[in-house]
Amino acid sequence: MILDGKCPTGPIEQTWDKHRFDLKLVNPANKRKYSVIVVGTGLAGGAAAASLGELGYNVQAFCYQDSPRRAHSIAAQGGINAAKNYPNDGDSIYRLFYDTIKGGDFRAREADVWRLAQVSNNIIDQCVAQGVPFARDYAGYLDNRSFGGAQVSRTFFARGQTGQQLLLGAYSALSRQIKAGTVKMYDRREMLDLVVVDGVARGITVRNLVTGEMESYSADAVCLATGGYVNVFYLSTNAMGCSVTANWKAHKKGAFFANPCYTQIHPTCIPQAGDYQSKLTLMSESLRNDGRCWVPKNKADLGKHPNEIPEEARDYYLERKYPSFGNLAPRDIASRAAKEQCDDGRGVGPGGRGVYLDFSTSIKRVGADTIKERYGNLFEMYEKITDEDAYKRPMRMYPAPHYSMGGLWVDYNLMSNIPGLFVLGEANFSVHGANRLGASALMQGLADGYFVIPYTIGGYLATVKPGQVGIDHTEFKKSVEDVKAEQSKLLGINGKKTVFEFMRELGGLMWENCGMARSKESLETNLKKIPALREEFWKNVKVTGSGAELNQQLENAGRTADFLEFGELMCRDAYHRNESCGGHFRVEFQDEGEAQRDDVNYCYVGAWEFKGVGKEPELHKEPLKFDNVHLAVRSYK
Numbered sequence: 001m002i003l004d005g006k007c008p009t010g011p012i013e014q015t016w017d018k019h020r021f022d023l024k025l026v027n028p029a030n031k032r033k034y035s036v037i038v039v040g041t042g043l044a045g046g047a048a049a050a051s052l053g054e055l056g057y058n059v060q061a062f063c064y065q066d067s068p069r070r071a072h073s074i075a076a077q078g079g080i081n082a083a084k085n086y087p088n089d090g091d092s093i094y095r096l097f098y099d100t101i102k103g104g105d106f107r108a109r110e111a112d113v114w115r116l117a118q119v120s121n122n123i124i125d126q127c128v129a130q131g132v133p134f135a136r137d138y139a140g141y142l143d144n145r146s147f148g149g150a151q152v153s154r155t156f157f158a159r160g161q162t163g164q165q166l167l168l169g170a171y172s173a174l175s176r177q178i179k180a181g182t183v184k185m186y187d188r189r190e191m192l193d194l195v196v197v198d199g200v201a202r203g204i205t206v207r208n209l210v211t212g213e214m215e216s217y218s219a220d221a222v223c224l225a226t227g228g229y230v231n232v233f234y235l236s237t238n239a240m241g242c243s244v245t246a247n248w249k250a251h252k253k254g255a256f257f258a259n260p261c262y263t264q265i266h267p268t269c270i271p272q273a274g275d276y277q278s279k280l281t282l283m284s285e286s287l288r289n290d291g292r293c294w295v296p297k298n299k300a301d302l303g304k305h306p307n308e309i310p311e312e313a314r315d316y317y318l319e320r321k322y323p324s325f326g327n328l329a330p331r332d333i334a335s336r337a338a339k340e341q342c343d344d345g346r347g348v349g350p351g352g353r354g355v356y357l358d359f360s361t362s363i364k365r366v367g368a369d370t371i372k373e374r375y376g377n378l379f380e381m382y383e384k385i386t387d388e389d390a391y392k393r394p395m396r397m398y399p400a401p402h403y404s405m406g407g408l409w410v411d412y413n414l415m416s417n418i419p420g421l422f423v424l425g426e427a428n429f430s431v432h433g434a435n436r437l438g439a440s441a442l443m444q445g446l447a448d449g450y451f452v453i454p455y456t457i458g459g460y461l462a463t464v465k466p467g468q469v470g471i472d473h474t475e476f477k478k479s480v481e482d483v484k485a486e487q488s489k490l491l492g493i494n495g496k497k498t499v500f501e502f503m504r505e506l507g508g509l510m511w512e513n514c515g516m517a518r519s520k521e522s523l524e525t526n527l528k529k530i531p532a533l534r535e536e537f538w539k540n541v542k543v544t545g546s547g548a549e550l551n552q553q554l555e556n557a558g559r560t561a562d563f564l565e566f567g568e569l570m571c572r573d574a575y576h577r578n579e580s581c582g583g584h585f586r587v588e589f590q591d592e593g594e595a596q597r598d599d600v601n602y603c604y605v606g607a608w609e610f611k612g613v614g615k616e617p618e619l620h621k622e623p624l625k626f627d628n629v630h631l632a633v634r635s636y637k
Helices: 012-022 043-055 093-103 110-130 162-180 245-252 285-289 317-321 331-346 360-366 368-386 441-461 474-493 499-514 520-540 552-576
Strands: 035-039 058-062 183-186 189-197 200-208 214-218 221-224 263-269 292-296 355-358 395-404 421-423 604-609 618-623
Touching: 012 110, 035 043, 035 200, 043 058, 043 162, 043 183, 043 441, 093 110, 110 162, 110 441, 162 183, 162 441, 189 214, 189 245, 189 474, 200 221, 200 474, 214 474, 221 245, 221 441, 245 421, 245 552, 263 285, 263 331, 285 368, 292 317, 292 331, 317 331, 331 355, 331 395, 360 368, 421 441, 474 520, 474 552, 499 520, 499 552, 520 552, 552 604
Parallel strands: 035 058, 035 221, 058 183, 221 421
Antiparallel strands: 189 200, 200 214, 263 395, 292 355, 355 395, 604 618
């Protein structure tokens, strides 16, 4: 099937404005007749629920945390991009559009990315109005700093807590609507199935994580804003509760999964300390504004204190390889460069899996107090974890899985191929394509929630009659029975291996064979081993307790079961794409370490249709056209 992204035509500068005008409207009185489910309360979900509630829709919002404030959006530390051009350094909406298309290695739709760049300035105004404490310069104006993949300063920030502060802004807007009664909040619920009636999304089945009770909820439209899937690697910067489950359940009900092999490996994370570590810690990319990445030139210096190694014996490898961008090279390039140094035997720290991020030059230039003002909380976090003072000794960093560029396929209106199912933020594949630039995640989440879905969902709802299907429909009852049956199966296995043993084993396979670098042979290995591991899981996992109570082992078992199915799809997508492109790096397709993209054969979105567990999925393609930023070799040298 050739997929239609429903992208508007005409001059790109007019596409979003014209499209909004052409969308059908729901008048204010009629909005009260429609109900919308929003799953996830991070930046995308929280902003969407608040905005839709403000418009007058009846919104039911769900999160598995004990509060919307606990969403993982808080972990995006460094900043949010917008084309305000406050530093007067040559930025514009077009330049932000260009940088994002290029950063995505030409695997994102032009129309979607233009819209993202266009609404970026509105996001900053919205957040300032909410009281988000963005950093300001001496005169009181909003301050900016640089991020990877750009040669202008366009990143707005709140020290190293930008995601948290933006989430508090969205949470305040959401709380207002909860108080007003337009949003009903359901916390400690995990979505375990999408209910589809006659091909249309009509509701969800959730598990009350406190009582174990199965609950059904119906609506006229469903919005998934449930984040990414990089916990498939087990060790990642994501919170341990982050999973692929909501997306995967929708996928098994017919939603296409697009570009799953594209994952972002973040270059600045605290290296793994031991075999039984449960997650990794992100250190904001903003640190690369003032920190310089290096390793010793000579292996003989590896045992020395870094401050004892003279300048001439240090290899500032990013500055050497990419002089135009230096330490602010995009994340996929910076990550692979760090791996290259470690593979060469010049990595630092335990196991040789680390590079230095050194602030001594910046401290000499601007003083330790200024560095503390910019990144103080990050330095404190680093010291708590490593017991090292980064003001006096360089930080040690190593790449780690961080963000998903793939996700459920959506059209320009953010609707999946299932009518009535909309997907927002990191849960969709929409704007980042092959590789997300730094400070774009927060931008996408808030753009989708505040400025896109309020228009596009109205265009859909105007075509449907409200309240056509309720929870008394047979599909809701069947959904509950199916979910209960799977959970009973998990509880009844009573094997000998824990859930985390299986998840750790899957993560090891994914990281080694489908991580920063993949090959035909490594992917073939995974496509044999993952099905075998999945078969063992269903015969030998041990899940204690019962389903009728708080049972985190059961929660994790369900998420692991989904990862064991999703991991195979991710490897299959990487296997079929015979090119290196952004976050997908096949070692067979490179030119002196740089990615070799194949635009003749792979300039498309690959969207997979589920055909059954263990069965080969069907690939559908959406061709990508570039009329405003022409296809070119992506170079940061």
